[in-house]
Amino acid sequence: MDKLIINGGKRICGDIEISGAKNAAVAILPAAVLASKGVCTIENIPDIEDVRGVLKILESLGCKITSGDNYAVINSENINTCKADIDEVKGMRGSYYLLGSLLSRFKKASVDMPGGCSIGVRPIDQHIKGFEALGAKVQIEHGVVRVEAERLVGSNIYFDVVSVGATINVMMAAVLAEGTTVLENAAKEPHVVDVANFLNTMGANIKGAGTDVIRITGVDELRGCTYSVIPDQIEAGTYMIAAAACGGQVRIRNVIPKHLESISAKLIEMGVEIIEEDDFLVIKSDGKLKGVNIKTLPYPGFPTDVQQPMSALLSIACGRSIINESIWESRYKHLDELKKMGANAKVEGRIAIIDGVQKLTGAEIRATDLRAGAAMVIAGLIAEGTTVVTGVEHIDRGYPKIEEKLSKLGADIRRIKSEDKRSLI
Ligand code: EPU
Helix, strand or coil: CCEEEEECCCCCCEEEECCECHHHHHHHHHHHHHEEECEEEEECCCCCHHHHHHHHHHHHHCCEEEEECCEEEEECCCCCCCEECCHHHHCCCHHHHHHHHHHHHHCEEEEECCCCCCCCCCCCHHHHHHHHHCCCEEEEECCEEEEECCCCECCEEECCCCCHHHHHHHHHHHCCCECEEEEECCCCCHHHHHHHHHHHHCCCEEECECECEEEEECCCCEECCEEECCECHHHHHHHHHHHHHHCEEEEEECCCHHHHHHHHHHHHHHCCEEEECCCEEEEEECCCCECCCEEECCCCCECHHHHHHHHHHHCCCECEEEEECCCCCCCCHHHHHHHHCCCEEEEECCEEEEECCCCCECCEEECCCHHHHHHHHHHHHHCECEEEEECHHHHHCCCCCHHHHHHHCCCEEEEECHHHHHHHC
16 A cells, blocks of 8 residues: 655645545536436546546446546446446445436436445435435345335425435435425535536526525436536645645635635634635745634534544644534544644544644554545644655545645655555665
């Protein structure tokens, strides 16, 4: 497995370009199976493992795909199976969007239970509740989810929890259903809106995405279209934190500043200067930061996916910071790794208490999941001496070319490919 070697303590300066949003792309690509006519050209897709995985799964269903630099052209006219069971299905969360999209178009789907980061129990009861409300039968046996319906009929669905996955999946299931579906207590994340915009470009009739009530009026068919994925809110947040951590001045390009408000607000509270323009942010920091309290919440609250990178920053901020992780119950594994570098953190249930230390010191640390990996990289950038990050395959699932992007800013970070392990010695 690859490793990242980071020599910390360098200021970073310059411009960084944010890629397309992972959590939008892994939903939009499976939604392309809804096009019974024409091709979907999806642009601004990030060059990450999860996207490569979704494309392989789509090919296994019979989609014809040509892909290149950050785009994929998907022809779903001749899908020949509704069974998604290749290894990639179990390796990510986004594969479960095939339940909603295949059910919608073919009235059936069989998808292996999705995987994804190990950050707590990840039930799909709200997805199932939504599919059943539309008239589908759902069975889970031997690790496979099967959904089937004679017809799908619009319904009123009130989600018991705010779920990104359930909102998107049930929205996809409803786009071709007879009549109107109303989703209440829906998730409002930017990627929910992006998927709705994509579906509407294909001919769907979805109103209210981005609010907590989404109305979907079923249409007869969806057709191919050209669509560009929004910039990644979480990748942008991660690099905002990296810039704050290293001191210096970084321009973060290709962002939607509105999506980053909760992160900007916390960084400003910590003492970071942020200049906001139409599609870029400038982050200026002298590295002197003060601790803050954070509660992760559904959008527009502080995103759980930025909690881990943020806690690396808080570990060197002056004073005490308290984090309340309200979305995932075990998203603190990275703190044990940060402690190897000298961080002073303890966890009590969903609360983490971090007392800022003067410095972190380089160590061999492991990325236990995707955003934990981002936290490890930020810690390595801050730390005195050399940090070796293992578990890089988790980082590659969601951050395109992380070492290239950071190197361009002046960070001393390089990748050791698994085959050249000897050069580490
Ligand atoms: N939940 C239920 N029942 C359900 C679905 C969710 O109880 O049927 C609960 C979950 O246990 C959790 C909360 O609802 O406590 C929110 O879960 P959600 O469904 O919103 O999460 P998800 O769709 O599985 C997506 C992202 C995650 C991100 C969360 C929250 C994708 C592929 N994944 O997961 O991203 O943390 O939303 O914003 O979109 C990441 O990118 O690192 C990542 C983990």
